[in-house]
Amino acid sequence: MGQSIRGRRKGGRGRYGKVSIGEGRGTQAQPPVLNLRDNEVDTSSNDPTQSLNVGLVDIMDDANEAHRGVDIEDMPTRKRGRGPAKGTEFERLRKFGKIPLNIKDGQRGPSCENYNVFSGRVTTIVRLHANMRHASWTMVDKEEKDELIDRVRADFVLDWTQSSHRECVTNTLARKYNAFHYLLRKVYLGYETHEAALSGGTTLVEKPVWEVLCERWSSQGFKKLSKTNRKNRQKQQINHTGGRKSFVRIMEEKHEQAPNLVAFYKEVHWSKKKSRFISETAEHNYNLMVERLKERDLDENDNEAANAVFKEVLGQRSGYARGLGYSVTPEPSLSLRNNRDYQRISKENEKNKINADLYKSQLEALKTDLLEFRNQFQDFEKQMNTRLTELQSQRESHKETPVDV
Secondary structure, three states: OOOOEEEEEOOEEEEEEEEOHHHOOOOOOOOOOOOHHHHOOOOOOOOOOOOOOOOOOOOOOHHHHHHOOOOHHHOOOOOOOOOOOOOHHHHHHHOOOOEEOOOOOOEOOOOOOOHHHHHHHHHHHHHHHOOOOOOOHHHOOHHHHHHHHHHHHOOEEOOOOOHHHHHHHHHHHHHHHHHHHHHHHHHHHOOOOHHHHHHHOOOOOOHHHHHHHHHHHOOHHHHHHHHHHHHHHHOOOOOOOOOOOOHHHHHHHOOOOOOOHHHHHHHHHEEOOOOEEOOHHHHHHHHHHHHHHHOOOOOOOHHHHHHHHHHHHHOOEOOEEOOOEOOEOOOOOHHHHHOHHHHHHHHHHHHHHHHHHHHHHHHHHHHHHHHHHHHHHHHHHHHHHHHHHHHHHHHHHHHHOOOOO
16 A cells, blocks of 8 residues: 555544554655755855755655655645746836836946836746857857847837946846746756656757757766856855845835945845844944944045945955945946046047937937927818818809809
8 A cells, every 4th residue: 555544524533534654564664756956956046045055955745755654634735936927017018118217327227116027028038039058148149149139129218328228138138048047957956867857848948958958957067067156155155135126126215214325235134034134244244334434524425425435345346346236337446447448438438428418419309390390281281171172162152153144
């Protein structure tokens, strides 16, 4: 017998009650079914508050639970998630034209209420149209990238003359592309063996693409790289409580509670549930910011001083604004600012920006003049139609009236 015996009478538990075969005599405990995930700790989750040791999860079927003496009906059911997004909000807004985005100066990500719509739409574009055979976004061909970029530009209002708007689209596509790779690999790790993964496949990508990905994930080179990445991930000392929401969006929502970067740092590293910082390193950094802020000149603007102390404590990293995420444009390093080529390019960019603003104002004026000319033409057309109607009526009246001899 390999199943639990359950017998019930009406109105009671019955004669047999609930009996698990695993408790009987002569039964031997069966080992749990292992999968590819058990051989590899996956710490590349997008959840920043997740423990770094997550990954060793034993997947067991109902038979294994019965052999362990656990009644399946008594087990807590897994909470159902939200399910896949259907993009209904995007479809509703897209009916009225391109969806506007608010990307502020110094940022390369939207901070407006349409942020979730933008993020969800880019995810859909990547999953439907991107070629997932490539190892990462950096390996995607330029023609394929341009096609995906054009699809995003077709749905949202973007000023392509501004570098922040261009970086917003390309960076978001890169993150969504790599995140989709992570999701596909989770499916791969859910299989027991590499052969089972090849034969089982997934509905997220086509079979040839899935086979290419499985071969890459099973290679020794990828396993070595994955091991190195896990070690680097474990060195991370500071997480945050912002979840998947971008920091620029949180700064927009929490502007009154966190008017400067020091207050914002506490906002995204403080656990309201535990009423403390989520790590000792985060608490140390915040206390150091407060101490250095007290040493500053009292006549200095509070918010500006706090922002300067924030950057001083966390330091700089090339191409990334520490403590602010990828949606904030990082400040150039001192050596780069002193570079002559950088100064020349910076001046050219300022000049191009002025010219772009000038052309933009001229275009708006031209649109206004064209609209006025169109209205005048419509008025003239109405007058002509009225005059033609009057002439036609006069001709008909002359025909009906007899001419005097």
